[in-house]
Amino acid sequence: MKMQQINSNNYVFESSVNIGYVHEGNQGIIIDAAIDKSAIRKVVRQLEEKNLPITHLFITHAHADHYGGAKYLKESYKVKIIAPTLEAAIIKHPVLEPTYLFSGNDPLDELRNKFLEGPPIEVDLTIDEGHYEIDGFNFEAIATPGHSYNQLALGINGTLFAADSYFGQKEILKHKIPYITSVDKTINSLEKLKSYSFDGSVPGHGPYEEDYLNTVEKNIEYHKELLHKVYCIIQDKQPVSHEDIVAELCEAMKVKADQLSMFLLFRTAVTAYLTALINKGNIEHYIQQFRWMFKIKEEEGA
Ligand SMILES: [Zn+2]
Structure with missing residues (x-):
């Protein structure tokens, strides 16, 4: 140092x-x-x-x-x-x-x-x-x-x-x-x-x-690229659970998360992209069979 x-x-x-x-x-x-x-x-x-x-x-x-x-x-x-x-x-x-x-x-x-x-x-x-x-x-x-x-x-x-x-x-x-x-x-x-x-x-x-x-x-x-990646994962896999989105992004980015603490840090970061997409009105989220699910928001009147 x-x-x-x-x-x-x-x-x-x-x-x-x-x-x-x-x-x-x-x-x-x-x-x-x-x-x-x-x-x-x-x-x-x-x-x-x-x-x-x-x-x-x-x-x-x-x-x-x-x-x-x-x-x-x-x-x-x-x-x-x-x-x-x-x-x-x-x-x-x-x-x-x-x-x-x-x-x-x-x-x-x-x-x-x-x-x-x-x-x-x-x-x-x-x-x-x-x-x-x-x-x-x-x-x-x-x-x-x-x-x-x-x-x-x-x-x-x-x-x-x-x-x-x-x-x-x-x-x-x-x-x-x-x-x-x-x-x-x-x-x-x-x-x-x-x-x-x-x-x-x-x-x-x-x-x-x-x-x-x-x-x-x-x-x-x-950050904008990662936000887009998360959007694309949802588009590809929808309806898709929170757990699966975390896994998909971690896999796509080839991160190392072999310990619970590392996994939790990545989970929080991935969730930050999801909350941004929710706030922008790009995706919908709901609970289905006790899972937190996501899908692309359909255009109104479409
Ligand atoms: Zn820090």
Whole structure:
């Protein structure tokens, strides 16, 4: 996890989950805390070598790979933790993630792993979208829901720390069906990012890019393609059950889902495409013989 300087104040540690850092006088804010203590320690060790201060932590959203190391930072560096509302509630009660992924049932033990549930931590300050001046840090918190309910990207000193609002171009192809909770919100968030102009952007997963708008556009296209794929599956197989649509898309995209936790992440993402098609009025859904069924909506009067 090598430290790269972006400009006079901003840094990125590129890894499977990127970590941001912004230095301001005798304060320094880490952006996202990696998955666990050992991962975030690689970051703080390099900051300490350069005598850079560690006083704050901003958590963009409540996925364990972004806040798992927060408890360590709180205990060892007494950082002030800032996080979006709602996401903060999940960070405080992390069992909520395996719970929502498991359709609200008490999660099986195998779902209570570090990839879905980090150590609980109290957030000191919760924020929503807006412009903030907090302890000398001057930043724009940009609501980017769609990947997580109230994810906030951070615009600071000319850099966008984009959280998981978009993925790097290689990374999106690797994920195949990226995790989202709403495709409409995901696309709206990306369209909104296009209206800002930053010198460069750091996604949660993928490289820092100056010309990031091209990657944002590729992400929008990718989600639209998947939406179309789901529509075509329904057209081909209708009436088709939720379970079969999930299986068809996972097969078509050749994803690897040999564990329950991975399957549940894909199931949520596929459902996000279905809810978008329902909201657009393209498909109908109903319960038949205790199965959630889908078919193409017939044109009225046709
Ligand atoms: Zn995430």
